[in-house]
Amino acid sequence: MTDLVERIERNRFVGREFLLWLWFESMLFETNLAPTGEPACALWLEARLTLAFEKDESVLKTAAPGAAPEAKEALRQGKLPREARLRLVSGEREYAWLFKGDTLGLANLSIPAELTKKDDEVHEVLYERMRLVEALEATLDALFSDFLALRLTEAWEAAVVPALVRFAHDEAVDEAAYLKAKQRAQSAGGGGAGRGRAVRSRP
Numbered sequence: 451m452t453d454l455v456e457r458i459e460r461n462r463f464v465g466r467e468f469l470l471w472l473w474f475e476s477m478l479f480e481t482n483l484a485p486t487g488e489p490a491c492a493l494w495l496e497a498r499l500t501l502a503f504e505k506d507e508s509v510l511k512t513a514a515p516g517a518a519p520e521a522k523e524a525l526r527q528g529k530l531p532r533e534a535r536l537r538l539v540s541g542e543r544e545y546a547w548l549f550k551g552d553t554l555g556l557a558n559l560s561i562p563a564e565l566t567k568k569d570d571e572v573h574e575v576l577y578e579r580m581r582l583v584e585a586l587e588a589t590l591d592a593l594f595s596d597f598l599a600l601r602l603t604e605a606w607e608a609a610v611v612p613a614l615v616r617f618a619h620d621e622a623v624d625e626a627a628y629l630k631a632k633q634r635a636q637s638a639g640g641g642g643a644g645r646g647r648a649v650r651s652r653p
Contacts, residue, residue: 465551466530468597471610473516473531474617478625485592486636491540498548501529525618538589545586554594561586596636605635 473495475483481492499515501508501524508524515521515534530551537546547559561582600606609631613623 463530464601465554466532467601468554468594469531469534469549469551470525470614471597471600472536472593473534474614477516477617478623478628483593485589486596488589488592489540491538491589493536493538495534496537496546497535498533499531499535500533501525502532503527503529507532522618522620538586540585540589543582543585545582559583559586596632599636599638600632603635603638605631 472483472493476494481494482490483493484490494514495516496513497511497515499510499518499521501510501521506527506529508520508527508529510518510520512518532551534549534551535546536549537544539545543562545559545561548557549555550557561579600610609628613628616623
């Protein structure tokens with residue numbers, strides 16, 4: 451059990467870096483993301499963002515915390531996003547949840563409108579909820595796979611980290627160069643580094 455706890459503690463940064471990457475891409479591409487193998491979607495941070503380094507935390511509560519100057523200042527201080535309220539729109543489906551970076555967990559998940567529940571349609575409502583959550587899982591798993599394709603290759607240090615530093619300092623990011631590095635990393639990893647599980651809870 452001790453070894454497991456130590457492994458979890460050592461790898462908490464992965465979820466925080468994933469959340470930072472989602473934040474970065476949502477701002478760079480004006481919320482329009484293209485997860486490999488899944489439909490394009492819009493994703494952005496809203497309402498709440500918590501950044502932390504060890505026991506030092508910054509909590510931002512605003513309509514668009516990702517665009518707040520305080521958020522970039524926290525990044526420059528070495529803090530990473532620990533939790534954030536995310537909203538994702540895919541086609542006509544819209545989801546919102548609190549993403550917990552340390553555990554890759556979803557809390558307070560709001561899913562698209564369900565079927566109207568009638569006495570003889572309770573099971574249909576349940577199946578519809580399951581399908582909606584599975585659709586979100588597929589999108590998040592694709593995004594996580596794209597993240598790992600970058601994180602586990604030389605492109606992370608060579609292209610992504612410099613772009614994140616510029617992002618933190620409110621400097622222009624070369625979108626074309628970033629996309630080129632991202633595409634090379636995905637090609638090297640076969641379109642991703644395997645389907646990692648990015649969802650850890652249910653509504």
